[in-house]
Amino acid sequence: MAALGAAGVTLGARAVPAEPFDIVYPRIRPGGDVHAAFALAVLDLAMKTANAAYTVRQAEIVMERGRALAELAHGHNTINLHWTSMEAAAERGLNVVRIPIHRGLIGYRVFVIRKDRQRDFDKIERFSDLKAFTCGQGLGWIDADILKAAGLDVQTSTYETMFKMTQSGRVDYFPRGVVEAFAELDGRQHREPDLVVENRLMLKYRSDFIFYVATGQEVLADTIEKGLVQAYRDGTYLRLFNSHPYIQDALVRTKPASRKTFHLENPYLSEADRRIPRDYWMS
CATH class of the missing domain: 3.40.190.10 (Periplasmic binding protein-like II)
Structure with a gap:
């Protein structure tokens, strides 16, 4: 971890105040x-x-x-x-x-879909196949712009509305970070009972x-x-990351390493973001 250092503001520039x-x-x-x-x-x-x-x-x-x-x-x-x-x-x-x-897991995007649509997503083998589907993203999310820049068909609305639009079929899929998807659906089964996490695909970009x-x-x-x-x-951050149920439960349930993954560019990073040391990201 010797390469790790300040990636943003200047460390040690100001003393920590006595007041909380x-x-x-x-x-x-x-x-x-x-x-x-x-x-x-x-x-x-x-x-x-x-x-x-x-x-x-x-x-x-x-x-x-x-x-x-x-x-x-x-x-x-x-x-x-x-x-x-x-x-x-x-x-x-x-x-x-x-x-x-x-560690970058927000940029590992799996899909919330209607469970009766899995057979349609089973047919996707190339990124170009995904362009025939419409995805949803939240208003003001940079992810919507990233997906549009990659050539995907994107509709935007509020976070809550996106689940309803996916449930009703107005959008085909709702990409969510691997640490978000199951946690969100676990609390929504009474509202959108037909929604599941698609089981074989993932988008990945630096975010x-x-x-x-x-x-x-x-x-x-x-x-x-x-x-x-x-x-x-x-090492205390990695111990937290490797033991926290929010992270570990998500990785077990989404199995990102076993998914067919399409890598996308993120053209909206600042130059300083691009210089964030590699050790801060998952490999």
């Missing part, structure tokens, strides 16, 4: 977010490794990705931290901690969630990055 950091992150979905547990565990590891006291809470107001990033950029103090997909245009002068939270920190909160960003870099160096 008050970290506020956005409420992404009305019904709660099943994905928050691992990101919060990574945040906790980073802060403790940096010997920084903190409190953390979720904002009351629901925010789509675009609004959350705008709130961070404008310094409205409603939130000061958000974890979301890396994207050059999203940085907008924010403090960016360029260490992938899930993951990273921590974006509000304008004017450079010390918080420095602290998170300092802690994460050290947690990688001392």
Whole structure:
């Protein structure tokens, strides 16, 4: 791990304050977010490794990705931290901690489909075959642009609506990260009982969630990055990754290594994102 170093903000530039950091992150979905547990565990590891006291809470107001990033950029103090997909245009002068939270697994995309459609996806052997199908993505997600750039037919709507559109057949498939797909469907069987995770295909591109920190909160960003870099160096991050049920259950259930995988380019990364050390990613 000797190659690991600061990928974003400058480490050690500012001392950690004696007062606890008050970290506020956005409420992404009305019904709660099943994905928050691992990101919060990574945040906790980073802060403790940096010997920084903190409190953390979720904002009351629901925010789509675009609004959350705008709130961070404008310094409205409603939130000061958000974890979301890396994207050059999203940085907008924010403090960016360029260490992938899930080691790139957000860019390993499996498909949520109707279970009676598996036979159609069984026929797909080439990426060009997939272009005959329509996929869905959330409003404001950089993933929609990545998939469009690859030549796929993409429709966008809200996160909740996407499941309904897949259930009703208005879209053929809804790509989700391998750590997202089963966790989401486990909580939705009473609403969309016909949805399953497609069992043989995967898209893969360079992407993951990273921590974006509000304008004017450079010390918080420095602290998170300092802690994460050290947690990688001392092995505690990988121990968390290799033991956390959110990650490990997803890998067991999706079996990414056994899937037919189509590799896509992500043209929306910043140059700094492209320089993130290889050791922070899964091989």
